Amino acid sequence: MELVIAYKNYSSWSLRPWLLMRVAGIEFDQRLLPFAHSDALKEFAAQHDLLPQVPVLLDQLLDQEHVIWDSLAIAEYLAEQFPERALWPADVTLRALARSASAEMHSGFMALRQTFPMNCRAQKQAPTHLITESVQRDLNRLAVLWARFAAAKAKHNAEGAFLCGAFSIVDAMYAPVMWRVRGYGLTVSDDFVAWSAAMYALPEMQEWLAAAQAETWSMPQYDQVGGA
Ligand SMILES: N[C@@H](CCC(=O)N[C@@H](CS)C(=O)NCC(=O)O)C(=O)O
Structure with missing residues (x-):
């Protein structure tokens, strides 16, 4: 399997499946197409009749x-392909939520x-007017x-x-929100803080962060948000 993504620092939609696959232990190759710095994503999209957007998964099946x-x-x-990895919760109520x-x-x-x-490298305090x-x-x-998740977890004795x-798909879908809240000093709730700490501590999230920090591409329109 090959996952086509973009900038680890900025591409929130890329992070979701990447993190899901890494945490679930699904092996894949990754292809990074920096769409603001090269035409490679446009060429890839044209080749596959797609919109020029990431993520895209290529699977030989x-x-x-x-x-x-x-x-x-x-x-x-x-x-669907990896039912044994329980990417959605097994419990029907938790799964529906x-x-x-x-x-x-x-x-x-x-x-x-x-x-x-999303800007994984950002460590700012958002000005109140934003x-x-x-x-x-x-x-x-x-x-x-x-x-709501905390109440459902308690009711269904879900530990973790x-x-x-x-960890399930819903955590992956909200992973970029962790970076947004953390990176701009936003406030949500104590439940969110606890979840955010667990997400940040994931070795796979740290791997993503290290790669984001090592990237040399920059997108000034995003880096300027919330002050320099
Ligand atoms: N609904 C899509 C959104 C995908 C999307 O907007 N991807 C952005 C990157 S985070 C993109 O490829 N942008 C390309 C561009 O702006 O040229 C999804 O869930 O995957």
């Missing part, structure tokens, strides 16, 4: 090359995502979701520091 694009579709494909929250991340949190782009009403609404929504206990 039953003698055919399968091309899966979009983070959530990749996560679902992997869950994890699926709903993953879809909500995929289509929502626009204010947070647009105002505070915490607009819409951003605050997104942060409040995270707190509500995290409380992640949203449904053990």
Whole structure:
């Protein structure tokens, strides 16, 4: 399998399947296409009739090359191909919650995502004027979701520091939010802080961070957010 991604420092959609596969122990090669610094992503997309976007998963299955694009579709494909890795929680209630929250991340949190782009190298304190009403609404929504996961975990005796206990797709879907909240000094809730610490401590997340720090590409429009 080959996962096509972009900048480890900035590409939030790339992080999701990469982290999921690494934590689940699914082996893959990675191809990094720095789309703002080369035409390689455009050429790759044209070759496969895709939009010029990452992530894309290439899989050789039953003698055919399968091309899966979009983070959530990749996560679902992997869950189907590797049922023994329990990429979704086994419990139906937790699974329904994890699926709903993953879809909500995929289509929502626009204010947070647009105002505070993922930048793993950032360590800032966001100026208060950037915490607009819409951003605050997104942060409040995270707190509500995290409380809901904590209650569901307790009710279903799910053990572990992640949203449904053990690491699952929903943690991967929210992984960039960990970087956003941490990197810009935002506040969500105590439940979020505990989850964030567990996500940050994952060896795979540290591996991603080290690679992001080693990258020499920069995107000034993102580096300038929240001050120099
Ligand atoms: N809905 C897509 C979003 C993918 C996306 O927006 N990817 C960004 C990178 S994080 C991209 O490829 N941008 C290319 C560009 O801006 O040229 C997913 O879930 O994978």
